[in-house]
Amino acid sequence: MNFSVPPPPMSIAGKEGDGGSRGGNSAAVGTPGDRSSDAEQPADLPDEFLQLGGNLLLSKHYHEPDSSISYFPNFLSKPEADNLFQVLLNELEWRQRDTLVRGEYHREPRLTCWFGVPYTYSGVELQANHVWHPLLADIKDRLVHNLDASFNSLLCNLYRSGRDSIGWHADDEKSLGRYPLIASISLGYERQFEVKTKRIQPKFRQLNEWGRHLRLPLRHGSLLVMRGAMQVHWLHSVPKDQLAFNSPTASRINLTFRYTHPD
Numbered sequence: 502m503n504f505s506v507p508p509p510p511m512s513i514a515g516k517e518g519d520g521g522s523r524g525g526n527s528a529a530v531g532t533p534g535d536r537s538s539d540a541e542q543p544a545d546l547p548d549e550f551l552q553l554g555g556n557l558l559l560s561k562h563y564h565e566p567d568s569s570i571s572y573f574p575n576f577l578s579k580p581e582a583d584n585l586f587q588v589l590l591n592e593l594e595w596r597q598r599d600t601l602v603r604g605e606y607h608r609e610p611r612l613t614c615w616f617g618v619p620y621t622y623s624g625v626e627l628q629a630n631h632v633w634h635p636l637l638a639d640i641k642d643r644l645v646h647n648l649d650a651s652f653n654s655l656l657c658n659l660y661r662s663g664r665d666s667i668g669w670h671a672d673d674e675k676s677l678g679r680y681p682l683i684a685s686i687s688l689g690y691e692r693q694f695e696v697k698t699k700r701i702q703p704k705f706r707q708l709n710e711w712g713r714h715l716r717l718p719l720r721h722g723s724l725l726v727m728r729g730a731m732q733v734h735w736l737h738s739v740p741k742d743q744l745a746f747n748s749p750t751a752s753r754i755n756l757t758f759r760y761t762h763p764d
């Protein structure tokens with residue numbers, strides 16, 4: 502199923518710069534009448550897309566690949582996802598790291614674990630870790646096969662409750678290349694994944710019909726793929742979930758497979 506794309510709806514030239522660094526926060530800039538321009542009011546994607554999945558064209562650009570996401574709600578069966586969640590929760594070496602946000606170090610509001618070649622983002626240096634957990638090596642091989650893409654690294658995130666989050670950012674480190682394909686698997690408690698356009702906007706040729714700030718809940722066992730120029734033109738986040746702030750059963754694991762180019 503392809504979820505795309507009415508005629509060019511609007512001019513969305515931005516005002517000022519905000520590259521949207523990982524863990525940073527930036528307010529959306531709206532245009533009058535743009536129903537999804539308010540940072541508090543993301544547009545929800547239709548149930549059909551959430552149930553069945555599909556491809557969603559976010560925006561088209563001049564001289565660049567489209568920005569798009571693909572969603573596979575049932576990539577892993579329930580028993581496999583249940584088992585993977587429990588095993589990873591217990592067996593990975595989860596650590597809380599310090600990250601640089603606007604010149605100051607802060608504890609990340611989540612735990613992480615890294616596999617693959619060395620990787621640096623926002624002041625966090627992740628050492629090479631070539632001893633892949635066997636279940637993760639297996640998933641990597643299946644993703645390579647299914648998506649016809651290469652992956653040599655994996656960032657695992659553990660959101661312990663609704664209090665944990667990842668702020669607005671783009672996966673736009675130089676080592677990922679300009680148009681990375683990022684495969685993101687969700688396990689455990691369902692959290693909202695939001696995307697919005699960056700504040701400096703190019704002259705998009707065409708924008709999707711839901712606007713410039715969208716969200717979708719990422720289901721246990723689902724796969725989300727981010728493609729094309731998405732990291733150049735869009736930010737993404739998993740905001741805090743007030744309803745699950747104090748719930749110890751609201752943990753979520755996210756696995757983002759990437760291809761990291763050596764320096």
Ligand SMILES: O=C(O)CCC(=O)C(=O)O
Pocket residue numbers: 656658667672685694719737738739755757
């Ligand atoms: O938890 C998620 O779904 C997103 C994680 C993410 O964006 C990242 O690790 O860069």
Ligand SMILES: [Fe+2]
Pocket residue numbers: 670671672737
């Ligand atoms: Fe990300």
